[in-house]
Amino acid sequence: MLNSYSSADKVLLAVDCIIFGFDNEGLKILLIKRDFEPEKGKWSLIGGFLKKDEVLDSAAIRILDSYTGLQDIYMEQLHAYSEIDRDPVERTISVAYFALINIENHNAELIQNYHAQWFSVANAPKLIFDHDTMLRHAIRRLRYRTSIKPVGFELLPEKFTMRQLLELYEAILSKELDKRNFISKINSLDILIKLEEKDMMSSRKGSYLYTFDKEKYDAKLLNDFVLNL
Amino acid sequence: MLNSYSSADKVLLAVDCIIFGFDNEGLKILLIKRDFEPEKGKWSLIGGFLKKDEVLDSAAIRILDSYTGLQDIYMEQLHAYSEIDRDPVERTISVAYFALINIENHNAELIQNYHAQWFSVANAPKLIFDHDTMLRHAIRRLRYRTSIKPVGFELLPEKFTMRQLLELYEAILSKELDKRNFISKINSLDILIKLEEKDMMSSRKGSYLYTFDKEKYDAKLLNDFVLNL
DNA sequence: TTTATTAATGTTGATTTTACACTTAGTCTA
DNA sequence: TAGACTAAGTGTAAAATCAACATTAATAAA
Structure with a gap:
């Protein structure tokens, strides 16, 4: 049966x-x-x-x-x-x-x-x-x-630079991305906190560190975003 | 162990x-x-x-x-x-x-x-x-x-009208879609064959029947499409 | 032949996406 | 300490896509 x-x-x-x-x-x-x-x-x-x-x-x-x-x-x-x-x-x-x-x-x-x-x-x-x-x-x-979903951050340290984030997405997608367009798309999601702090390892000028703002993201109670890179 | x-x-x-x-x-x-x-x-x-x-x-x-x-x-x-x-x-x-x-x-x-x-x-x-x-x-x-992926057609008869296809997508997405925009998006995928034949059940005028063109779709060897409805 | 009903069809303005290059800040070195 | 070097940071314009919208066409029934 x-x-x-x-x-x-x-x-x-x-x-x-x-x-x-x-x-x-x-x-x-x-x-x-x-x-x-x-x-x-x-x-x-x-x-x-x-x-x-x-x-x-x-x-x-x-x-x-x-x-x-x-x-x-x-x-x-x-x-x-x-x-x-x-x-x-x-x-x-x-x-x-x-x-x-x-x-x-x-x-x-x-x-x-x-x-x-x-x-x-x-x-x-x-x-x-x-x-x-x-x-x-x-x-x-x-x-x-x-x-x-904002899960890429799981692969990065707590604090990361825009360059690291860019390179992460490039690695995931196996393709080059335009730096300026990438940054403005990420910024438009409005889920990062730009810290005062800079990472001085990668350049003379230093680059700002960011961190994922989980509280803000959760507070939006939103549907998934669409990140078209 | x-x-x-x-x-x-x-x-x-x-x-x-x-x-x-x-x-x-x-x-x-x-x-x-x-x-x-x-x-x-x-x-x-x-x-x-x-x-x-x-x-x-x-x-x-x-x-x-x-x-x-x-x-x-x-x-x-x-x-x-x-x-x-x-x-x-x-x-x-x-x-x-x-x-x-x-x-x-x-x-x-x-x-x-x-x-x-x-x-x-x-x-x-x-x-x-x-x-x-x-x-x-x-x-x-x-x-x-x-x-x-072109799998919606699996839910329809071999031959179907644009209205049926529209209503199918509306049912799947639980939302109303604009008829004209829908049709032009579907047509831009270029995967349907418009038949001579009409379905006379639903109206006096009758509406053209379409069928999914699997050969053409497969021949494109393409990546998935993105259908933004 | 008029009426009634659903099918078919295109345009415009708004928004989004893409492509693209120069200036700035700070350190190092000569 | 001036100049050189390096990566960071930033904006705009053209192109493509999306969203909103209304009229005409075909046919059967009355």
């Missing part, structure tokens, strides 16, 4: 995380060198299995924390992957999540212990199973998400 | 389908009156369990077919829902799919046997479990999807 619970099959459920970071070299992902079979020694997304009494979102949070030591991170469910032989060991359905982290904050020691490593998205190694597909989908989703 | 397959928990995986249809009354969904416990007699999305050697997409196709007799239907995975007690009988994770069907094509006898029924999306009954959430998400996704 179609709807009988008892006769239905149970399956393994995994969670794989596409962990994005950003630095002055561009958009990065955190990968791990598998130290167990199958595909030992190959590069892989960071993942784990769902526990019986755990919600998918929590599993993703747990897995991210265990590899990076980070909490309170922006994560979003991407898609469930279920090809029969996607994992050669055993039938496993994987629900992919992507995370946006400030690359400076992760626990370096932890990721070293796990043989994890940051790779430029542009020239990441071939990944195991269907992880390349997951990554491709994650980038597509990231482009969409950053065009309607 | 975190990555050991054998010690990981297995869970039940369900697939629930949000089946959209459209007629002159507006956007509809197909619901079923549950004839088993729990929540017997309540309205529910159409669903079933994933089989051991089945891919999620196939399960969704199988379930849709079994309730409507339809094949070759546009379906898209929506999201995986995993709240611990979402199904009170047993821990079940459900992957929701939505389907777009031409409402005239379904097998009426089949859906009658299943006590399935079409409801206006606008005033659908309260659904069991988290199915209301799924429906809400499906509508949001449908709005997005139809704004970038």
Whole structure:
């Protein structure tokens, strides 16, 4: 009978995380060198299995924390992957999540212990199973998400310059943007605070630091914006 | 050990389908009156369990077919829902799919046997479990999807009038659209064939029938469009 | 042939988007 | 301390797109 619970099959459920970071070299992902079979020694997304009494979102949070030591991170469910032989060991359905982290904050020691490593998205190694597909989908989703929600800031330090923000969007979209047009579009969203403070690292003149004004953004109770870059 | 397959928990995986249809009354969904416990007699999305050697997409196709007799239907995975007690009988994770069907094509006898029924999306009954959430998400996704891909046509007959197309988009977006602006935006996509034939049902004058030009659309090898209505 | 009904069609002003280059501030060095 | 260097900061004009709006056309019924 179609709807009988008892006769239905149970399956393994995994969670794989596409962990994005950003630095002055561009958009990065955190990968791990598998130290167990199958595909030992190959590069892989960071993942784990769902526990019986755990919600998918929590599993993703747990897995991210265990590899990076980070909490309170922006994560979003991407898609469930279920090809029969996607994992050669055993039938496993994987629900992919992507995370946006400030690359400076992760626990370096932890990721070293796990043989994890940051790779430029542009020239990441071939990944195991269907992880390349997951990554491709994650980038597509990231482009969409950053065009309607203020989540790009998750990838930057608390205080950032307009140039950093510009380069972040350029990295996400894989295309060059016009500086002046970009700045005026960002300013028209009216969600940044321009600080007194300047960043003196990048130039003699120094450039103003900005910070995302979450209170103001939330107070608008608004629908998503449309950021056409 | 975190990555050991054998010690990981297995869970039940369900697939629930949000089946959209459209007629002159507006956007509809197909619901079923549950004839088993729990929540017997309540309205529910159409669903079933994933089989051991089945891919999620196939399960969704199988379930849709079994309730409507339809094949070759546009379906898209929506999201995986995993709240611990979402199904009170047993821990079940459900992957929701939505389907777009031409409402005239379904097998009426089949859906009658299943006590399935079409409801206006606008005033659908309260659904069991988290199915209301799924429906809400499906509508949001449908709005997005139809704004970038030519999938709205899936909800219409092979041949349709501009008025039908307009009313479809109005139903999807829950807002009125300007007829002239709508038509010129649609025409600028250049993906419809205007037939000689007219539909004489709706008026004395009759209105031209159109059909979606899939060949032309595919031939463009293009990225998604942006339909700003 | 008049009437009634829905289909079909274009223009204008407003807004948004794009393309584009010079000045400024501050540090370094000669 | 003057001049050179470097990235930051800033505005405008032309083009494209969007939004608002009303009349004529075709046909069947009376």
